[in-house]
Amino acid sequence: MNTAGTSTLSAAFLLHRRDYSNSSLLVECFTEQQGRFPAVAKGVKGRGKSASGLLQPFVPLQINWSGRGEVKNLTHYEPDGRMFRLDGKALFCGFYINELLIRLLQRNDPHERLFQNYRMLLSQLDASGINEASLRYFELEMLVELGYGIELTVDLADGRPVEAAKWYRFVQESGVTECPADIEHAISGQTLLSLELRSLNDPRQLKEARNLLRTVLGFYLGDKPLKSRELFRHAL
Template identity: 40%
Template sequence: MKSLWQTAFVLHRRAYRETSYLVDFFTRDAGIVTAVAKGVKNSKSDRKSLLQPFARINVQLAGRSELKNLAQVESSAAMLFLQGKNLFCALYVNELLSRVLPKGLACEELFDHYQTTLHALAGDAPPDVALRDFEFALLEEMGQLPDLLNDAATGEPVTKEHWYQFVQELGIVRASKPGQSRSVPGTALLSMHHRDWDSPARQAAKLIARQALLPLLGDKPLKSRELFR
């Protein structure tokens, strides 16, 4: 099969046989693609140095099977400088993609959102806001983002006066009483919808995103979350 150039980021790489790597690329045109980077493990070539997370690259992938071969790689932009908590956040984003997004699912908007998230984490923006925005974008791509403006049980609009809960396979529903466990105020939901990230909205978004992602992630713990502990 003719190899094609694609814009990509490295999500993860691991040793493969004695001299090679298996690399998971997040590409703009084909989603997540795994490829063998032959003969680069013990080399000092540019190919090895380019196969690092958080740097946009161009890759040429070849092969008819699901497992591709890395034919060529070149730099497309400078590697972003990430450290401390923001680095852990970026690793979390990579792990989320690897765990949730099916291989081969093209998602150009999510790719662009991923780039925006990395730049936000490399800048001065609050990291939790960047994470919530990305989590919501990923949930929307997977068709799992709840409607934040309407009660899923009654169809009535969310109001500032009431409290709400997220219910799996249903969505946002009104809580039986204010302040109920795992409930959030309507004001926070409305702020989330408008991306007005005040403190209540940020707390509510973290709770809802974690609950909504749970069925997609399964029971296996996220390794990146251990870094925060």
């Protein structure tokens, strides 16, 4: 979808920004109405810190834009609530989520539910730091929104319901199937059911869910590693 812009304001966040010419910024917008797209914010670096300060990640915005090309012109922006202040590990987590969205979202493909989930996750990171279970739920819901959802409650081999006491392995683009408990990256049925119900509640389940979702996301991300993951690793 290639639109000329919008005359009404749309809720938005910036996923990334970089300098563009001497006075402008090239920003990657994630909007509720239009999805993800790049835009040029012209002349903002000459307007003082307040203009440039708004145009950064984790600031809720209302924006509009113009242009029929792939890169839009940002014509108006204003705050839509206070900036989410992420520190330490929560900040790296925010960068990680932003990079996932840039890498996986198609441009100009709206995902209103995903946008709201993103806002809620930033709010949680701002209020209480990293909650690993919430991060796993966001990853899972993002995959569902993008059409890559995982069937967690049915054994693909025979169609039987996943059982809490059994162990399973993940088959890419297919689902889960029963396996011995001692194979690498085996996932307990209890973890699969807890992930489906959004009720992960112990370190073992969190580790298994993290390994599962890293495998699934890695398939769609391809061979290029996530910069944010490397940054986070070096910061620890």
